[in-house]
Amino acid sequence: MVFLTIECFYVTEQVYPFGGCDENCASCHKLNVQEASQLLKDFAPAATVEDVQQSPSKGLWEITINTGKNRAIAYMDYSKENIIIGNIVKIKTKHNLTEDRLTEVNKVDVSTIPLKNSLLMGAKNAKIKLIVFTDPECPFCKQLHEELKTLVEKRKDIGIHIILFPLTSIHPTSYKKAKAIVCEKSLKLLDDAFAGKELPEPKCDTSAVDDDIKLAGKLGLTGTPAVVMPDGRVLRGA
Numbered sequence: 647m648v649f650l651t652i653e654c655f656y657v658t659e660q661v662y663p664f665g666g667c668d669e670n671c672a673s674c675h676k677l678n679v680q681e682a683s684q685l686l687k688d689f690a691p692a693a694t695v696e697d698v699q700q701s702p703s704k705g706l707w708e709i710t711i712n713t714g715k716n717r718a719i720a721y722m723d724y725s726k727e728n729i730i731i732g733n734i735v736k737i738k739t740k741h742n743l744t745e746d747r748l749t750e751v752n753k754v755d756v757s758t759i760p761l762k763n764s765l766l767m768g769a770k771n772a773k774i775k776l777i778v779f780t781d782p783e784c785p786f787c788k789q790l791h792e793e794l795k796t797l798v799e800k801r802k803d804i805g806i807h808i809i810l811f812p813l814t815s816i817h818p819t820s821y822k823k824a825k826a827i828v829c830e831k832s833l834k835l836l837d838d839a840f841a842g843k844e845l846p847e848p849k850c851d852t853s854a855v856d857d858d859i860k861l862a863g864k865l866g867l868t869g870t871p872a873v874v875m876p877d878g879r880v881l882r883g884a
Contacts, residue, residue: 675724677707685726686711693718697751702743703734710751716866717751719744753878754865763854764807765833768798772805777874779809779862782824782839783817786883787871791840808836810855811862811870821855822847828854 683695686709694712701708706721721730733744759777778794780787794806810828812820822845827835829850839845862872871883 677722677726682707682709682722685722686729689729701734706730708747710747715863715868717748719747719751749879749881752866752880754874754880756874756876756878759809759861759865759874760857761807761809763828763858764809765827765831765836767794767806767808767833769802769805773803774801774805775876776804776806777809778806779811779858779867779870779872779874780836781811781813781817781820781870782827782836783820784813784870788840790871790873790883791836808833809858809861811858811867811872812855813870824855825852828852 677698679695679698682698686693686695690711692714694714695709696712696717697710699708700706701721703721705724707724709720709722711718711720721732721734722728723730733742735742735744756775756777761777764777778790780791798804798806810824812824814821823839825848826845827839829848829852835845865874865880867880867882869882873881873883875881
């Protein structure tokens with residue numbers, strides 16, 4: 647959804663000789679986190695307002711809201727009576743400015759992600775490290791997996807840590823497959839799973855898969871594939 651720029655209406659100096667709006671009309675409109683929280687307490691009682699700033703589109707504030715699972719972006723007009731949920735997209739370039747901000751505000755701290763249960767694709771000491779959350783029964787994960795194979799063949803400076811994140815609500819048998827793969831720490835078994843082959847029963851008793859499901863939840867991940875970039879940006883798949 648494209649939101650058109652809201653233009654300000656200017657007041658002449660004869661009416662308001664002091665403290666009038668500047669050319670951007672932002673100087674005479676103020677909103678802080680505390681006031682935004684108060685205005686939205688009934689609209690979104692479970693959400694927490696974390697930040698307020700001018701939006702890329704004139705006449706709107708951009709509000710960062712923590713939903714408890716991840717961060718969302720909403721917009722409020724200068725009247726403070728309307729909340730706008732959707733995307734701001736540049737008409738000429740079709741560039742989604744809201745998606746850029748969502749990626750930015752949902753960055754994660756890469757250093758807090760444990761990799762002890764991950765599978766390594768590419769060089770262990772590669773300069774660039776990517777972290778991929780994947781489900782062994784996810785068709786989009788399968789497609790990405792093949793692309794990642796090609797990537798590490800071409801780029802020896804990239805290492806990919808694969809964390810199994812089975813989405814059991816839609817892939818009931820993916821948990822057992824993930825456990826079998828993690829027990830063996832086997833990329834071959836992951837390839838077999840994506841190929842639709844039967845996997846052996848898990849050969850160890852481990853909480854690794856459960857731990858990584860909890861980890862994904864803490865990071866605000868709800869689907870696969872998800873790629874964590876070195877700077878903490880999270881690229882989410884279908």
